[in-house]
Amino acid sequence: MSQKRIGVIGGDGIGPEVVAQAIKVLSAATGGDAFVFTQLPWGAEHYLQTGVTVPEGEFERWRREFDAIFLGALGDPRIPDMRHGRDILLGARMRLDLFINMRPIKLLDTSLTPLRDRAPEDIDYVIFRENTEGLYVGMGGQLRPGTRHEVATSAMIATYRGTERIVRAAFDHAVEHDLGRVCLAIKHNAIPHAHGLWNRVFQEVRTEYPTIDSSQLYADVAAMELVRDPTRFDVLVTSNLLGDILSDLAAQTVGGLGVAPSGNIHPGQVSLFEPVHGSAPDIAGQGKANPLAAILTAAMMARHLGYGEDAGRIERAVQMLIREGVTTPDLGGSETTVSAGDAVCRRL
Numbered sequence: 287m288s289q290k291r292i293g294v295i296g297g298d299g300i301g302p303e304v305v306a307q308a309i310k311v312l313s314a315a316t317g318g319d320a321f322v323f324t325q326l327p328w329g330a331e332h333y334l335q336t337g338v339t340v341p342e343g344e345f346e347r348w349r350r351e352f353d354a355i356f357l358g359a360l361g362d363p364r365i366p367d368m369r370h371g372r373d374i375l376l377g378a379r380m381r382l383d384l385f386i387n388m389r390p391i392k393l394l395d396t397s398l399t400p401l402r403d404r405a406p407e408d409i410d411y412v413i414f415r416e417n418t419e420g421l422y423v424g425m426g427g428q429l430r431p432g433t434r435h436e437v438a439t440s441a442m443i444a445t446y447r448g449t450e451r452i453v454r455a456a457f458d459h460a461v462e463h464d465l466g467r468v469c470l471a472i473k474h475n476a477i478p479h480a481h482g483l484w485n486r487v488f489q490e491v492r493t494e495y496p497t498i499d500s501s502q503l504y505a506d507v508a509a510m511e512l513v514r515d516p517t518r519f520d521v522l523v524t525s526n527l528l529g530d531i532l533s534d535l536a537a538q539t540v541g542g543l544g545v546a547p548s549g550n551i552h553p554g555q556v557s558l559f560e561p562v563h564g565s566a567p568d569i570a571g572q573g574k575a576n577p578l579a580a581i582l583t584a585a586m587m588a589r590h591l592g593y594g595e596d597a598g599r600i601e602r603a604v605q606m607l608i609r610e611g612v613t614t615p616d617l618g619g620s621e622t623t624v625s626a627g628d629a630v631c632r633r634l
C-alpha cells in the first residue's frame with residue numbers, strides 16, 4: 287500500500303499532548319513508515335504571534351499534499367471569540383466540502399456506560415451527521431441590534447444534493463459494513479420545509495437499498511431511544527444541528543469525551559479526523575489528558591485510509607487498557623497522558 291501523508295495540527299491546550307500519543311501508537315501499529323506526518327503550526331499561538339489564522343491557499347494545498355489531516359483541538363482563553371478555531375475547523379469543513387461528520391458510538395467496556403445493564407454488544411452504532419448545511423452555514427442577520435426591538439434570524443439550509451449525498455453515504459456505509467439498519471432522525475413535523483426535503487429524499491433513496499431495514503424517528507424521540515434502547519441502532523443519519531446534539535448525547539452513553547473519536551469526511555478526498563473533545567485548558571500541560579480519544583481517532587483515520595487491520599488492533603489494545611483499568615484520572619486511573627500511550631503500544 288502506498289505511504290499515507292498526514293498533515294498534523296496539534297492545535298491548542300491538550301491538543302499537541304494527545305496528538306503525540308496518537309502518532310506514536312499509529313506508527314507502532316503500522317510498522318513505522320506507512321504514515322508520514324507533517325506538523326502544521328496553525329493554532330492560537332501562531333494566530334496571536336502573526337495575526338494569521340490559516341494562510342491563503344492552505345486548504346487547496348491540503349488537497350494536493352495530504353491524504354488526511356489529523357487535528358488535536360483548538361480553543362484558547364486568550365481568543366474568546368474562537369476566531370482561529372472557526373477559520374481552521376469550519377474553514378476546512380466548508381472549503382474541503384467535508385459533508386460527513388462520522389461519529390462511531392461503541393461501548394468498549396461496561397464500566398464506561400452510565401446506562402443500566404448494558405454490555406458492549408448493546409451499544410455499537412455510527413452517527414452520520416450532515417456537516418456543511420443546516421443551521422450552521424451562518425446565513426442570517428440582525429435588525430435594530432442592541433435595542434429592545436432587535437430581530438435576529440438564522441437560516442436553515444437544506445439542498446437536495448446535500449441531503450441526498452449524506453443519506454446515500456449512510457446507506458452505503460451500512461451495505462459496506464454489513465449493518466442491517468439505517469434510521470433517519472429529523473423534525474419534519476416542526477420544520478416542514480427544510481426537513482420535509484430530508485424526509486422526501488430519505489423515502490426516495492431507501493428504495494435503492496432494499497436489503498437495508500430503514501426507519502425514521504423524530505429527533506426528540508431518537509434522543510430518548512438512544513438512552514432507552516441503543517440496541518435498535520446500526521446507522522443513524524441526521525442533520526447538522528440535530529447531529530451535533532444527538533452525537534454528544536450518544537458519546538456520553540459510551541464513556542464521554544475521553545474516548546470519543548470523529549471524522550469529517552469527503553469520500554475519496556482529503557478528510558479531517560479529530561477527537562471530539564476540546565483543548566481542555568483546565569488540564570493542559572499537566573500530563574492528565576486522556577489520549578484514548580485521539581488514539582481511537584487515529585485508528586478511525588487508518589481504517590479510512592485502508593489500514594483496517596491495524597485500526598482493529600489499536601481499538602482492541604485500547605479496549606484491553608480500559609478493561610484492565612490502566613487509564614488516566616478522568617476514567618478513574620492514575621496513568622499520565624504519556625504512560626497511557628505507552629501502555630497502548632505495549633498491548634499492540
Ligand SMILES: NC(=O)c1ccc[n+]([C@@H]2O[C@H](COP(=O)([O-])OP(=O)(O)OC[C@H]3O[C@@H](n4cnc5c(N)ncnc54)[C@H](O)[C@@H]3O)[C@@H](O)[C@H]2O)c1
Nearest residue numbers: 359360361362543544562563564565566568569575576616
Ligand atoms: N473541535 C474542537 O477543537 C473543540 C471542541 C470543543 C471545544 N473546543 C474548545 O476547547 C476549549 C475548551 O472547551 P470546553 O471546556 O467546553 O470543552 P473540552 O472538551 O475542552 O473540556 C470539557 C471538560 O472535559 C475535560 N476533558 C476534555 N478532554 C479531555 C481529555 N482528553 N482527557 C481528560 N479530560 C478531558 C476537560 O478537562 C474539561 O473539564 C474552548 O475554547 C472550546 O471552544 C474545541
